[in-house]
Amino acid sequence: MNGSASSRNRLYRVRQWRPSRRAGIVLGTLALVVLVVWLLFDWNWFKPPLERAVSSATGREFRIDGDLDVDLGRTITVSADQLRLANAPWSKEPRMGSAERVEIDIAPWPLLALRLRMKEVRATRANVWLETAPRGGGNWVFDDGKPDAAETDEPRWRLDRLWIEDSRLRFTDAAEKTDIDITLDSVAPEAAQRAQPAQAAAPVAVKGRGHWRGAAFRLEGQAASPLALADSDTPYRIDLDARAGATRASASGTLTNPFRFQTFDVQMQLAGKDLEDLYPLLGLALPPSPPYRLDGRLRRNGDVWRYDGFKGVVGDSDLAGDVQVDVSGARPMFTAQLLSRRLDFDDLAGFLGAPPSTGGKETANAEQKAEAAKRAASPRLLPDTPYDLTKLNAMDADVRWRAERIHAPKLPMIDDMDAHLLLDGGVLRLEPLNFGVAGGDVRSTIRMDARKQPIDTRARIAVRGVELPKLLAQAELAQGAAGRIGGDISLHGRGDSIAAILGSADGDVGLGMGRGRISNLVMELAGLDIAESLKFLLTKDRQVPIRCAFADFGVQDGLMTSRALAFDSTDTIIVGEGTINLEDESLDLLLRPRPKDRSILSLRSPLRVGGTFKDPSFRPDFAALGLRGAVALALASITPPAALLATFETGPGEDSDCGGKYAR
Incomplete structure (x- = not known):
């Protein structure tokens, strides 16, 4: 009887926990609601709060004009179409950035600690416009009215990897007459990086054109991921070839905070048809020269540029040394120590306003060959090409140039050279300009005052x-x-x-x-x-x-x-x-x-x-x-x-x- 009673009690308890008719209706309704929500749910409902959050974080208006979607799983993937971010208030360009599509892979567990870890961001046909502000800085500096993350706690977000396709970056600095328009496409990382793709910041292929200080140029090569630009203290790797007219430059090295362009260290090869062409590019008033090729280490620290340990040729002369340019003053200060083991004497003709020799195997560009032919047909011997007073007043200089041996077939008696050029406020001095000549010396001091026209020149030669x-x-x-x-x-x-x-x-x-x-x-x-x-x-x-x-x-x-x-x-x-x-x-x-x-x-x-x-x-x-x-x-x-x-x-x-x- 006891067993029978126990069975009846268990049956009674089961019947006691059976939902009532009303509870069944509620549960059914909830299941139906979940089904309906699952069938009808639209992630676009979250666009307004997301737009407000990004706008608040950047201080700029942010809009998603296309669809917003989320795929849930071990990795949450958020995708959005037709995104746009407004520019700084002072800019004449309304948009700082836009993208046809962006996909973001998010790790779910850090969200529980209110931290956002983006494992990868993929952007398609993104357009970014960067420009310097009239009073310093640039539109990449966001003002949201809150302290910078560096001044508070550790940032609550992190981005591990960025992949971009068919995208475009434009940079403008109106004060420097500089604009750059380049296309960007991520390229596969090196084999060592592919082993850990989540940690690999894919470099980008770069190709474009623009103007540097008003001079047109083209550029092609590879650079580190744009993701690295977010950290202004981490050197940004570049490997680029650029051409401005007949001037070519290849740079491989690092830039620190590239948009400020204040600190960099690159190995740079520089070549062109005439050193005079560097004036519009770099503001350096160098004399006319035959074609040249130089290779050295280019560095910048604030207002001081250095081109150290360079070696190369100018015309038929070898040239090596160190150059420093300090742009902190009213005029750039050009300082150089130069050495030529073998100096072809006619390569100095540009200092006198004459073209180099063009016969035989002499090196000269097309314009210099034409000028040499014109001078050969002229009955005059003395160079009559006028000096450019603007250039003589454009910079200061302190240059020491030594030549151990001089090649001069028409003047075999010239042995060597020691020249010290000083340029200060439009006054050029050669103190000294010495040549070893036929076992003796020709020692000169020359002063040219180009502060007003015509140039006042005094020369003493011993x-x-x-x-x-x-x-x-x-x-x-x-x-x-x-x-x-x-x-x-x-x-x-x-x-x-x-x-x-x-x-x-x-x-x-x-x-x-x-x-x-x-x-x-x-x-x-x-x-x-x-x-x-x-x-x-x-x-x-x-x-x-x-x-x-x-x-x-x-x-x-x-x-x-x-x-x-x-x-x-x-x-x-x-x-x-x-x-x-x-x-x-x-x-x-x-x-x-x-x-x-x-x-x-x-x-x-x-x-x-x-x-x-x-x-x-x-x-x-x-x-x-x-x-x-x-x-x-x-x-x-x-x-x-x-x-x-x-x-x-x-x-x-x-x-x-x-x-x-x-x-x-």
Whole structure:
């Protein structure tokens, strides 16, 4: 009976827990509601609160004009179409960003702690517009009226991976005349990264064009994921090739806070047809040059740019060194230490306003070849291309350039160079500009004041110890010659080109040589002694001593007028007079030789030097044969000017009256 009673009690309890008819109706209704909600639920109902949340977080209006959808699971995927974000209030462009579609993979468990971990964001046909603000900063700085996350606790959101397709990024800096328009597409990470795709920030392929400081350019390459831009303290990796006209640059390295562009460290190869083309790109007023290729480490820290350890070629010269540009002042300050192991002399032509040589294997760009052809057809020799006063006033500079060896086929006597260029507020100084020449030195100091037009130029040039045989190394008649040349040149001119400066110059020019030797054949030809010349041509030439030689000119308004001009050897005395016009480049000199021996065939005719610098002429002046008496009187007192005498070697204990005792 007890068992039967127990069974009846269990049955009673089961019947007691059976829902009532009313409860059944409620449960059925709830199930029906869940079914209806599941069938009719639209995630778009959450668009307004989501838009308000993003707008509040950014301080910008955010809209989803398409559908919003959520797929629930171990990873929650939120997708939305036709998104747009308003720009900063000061911008003329209404939108900062838009996207055709965005998908976000979210880890569910951090949501319980009110933290958002986005495992991946995928954006299709996104458009982002970045621009600098008129008073600094940019539209990427959001103002939501709340403290920055860095000033509070750890951010409550995190993004692990970003993937973009067929997207576009534009950057504008109106003050710098800079605009960049590029396309972006994520590329597959490296194999090592693919092992952990959730942690891999996929780099992007970059291609586009724009203007940098007003100069058009194109750019292509690869950069780190745009996700890295969110951390301004983490270096942003780039590997890009850019071209602006004929200038090409390849940069591989890192940028810190790229949109401020204040700190970076990249290996940069730079090449182009003319260093002068860097002026609109970088604001550096460099002189014209032949085509160049350089490779060095480019770094920037705030207002200081450095191009360290670069090596390369400019024209046919090698060039290496370190460059620094400080842009903190009113004008950029360009500082450089440069070294050339082998300097092709004609590559310096740009400093003078002339193109480099273009014959043979010489390196020059198309424009320089055209200019060289034009100059070759011109009757003028001195460069007449005007200096650009705007560029001379655009920056300051302190440049030291040394050349260990100089290649100059037309001027084989030039050995090396040491130049120190200083540019301060439009005043350019070369202190010094020294060349090793034919075993001696040509030391110069030059000052050009370009603060107003025309340029005011002063030059002082000292010639010391230049060896005659090395100076005439290519002349067969100079074999066995000896002697050292010295002198001083002081000029002051006004003009905007080398030709204009010399054409208006005032000053003094004096060169001279003390004891030495020279070919007797040269002296006989100078005196037109036909018998003696034929004898040395048919037999063996011999050397004759030189007692001294000198030329002293006064210069006024570009006209050089001889004050003393003589050449004295044991064989012949030559005195001269005349003018050299630096303005029209004409020559008008009369050289009167007096052979010291007697020959029945000696014409003893004066030699007229005329023509121009580019096309000089040498001819006997038979009309001056009747001046022998005047010549004899002149030969009685051939003595170098005292100031000039101190610049060349006459030899210890030797007289320096240069021919006085021979004038009879």
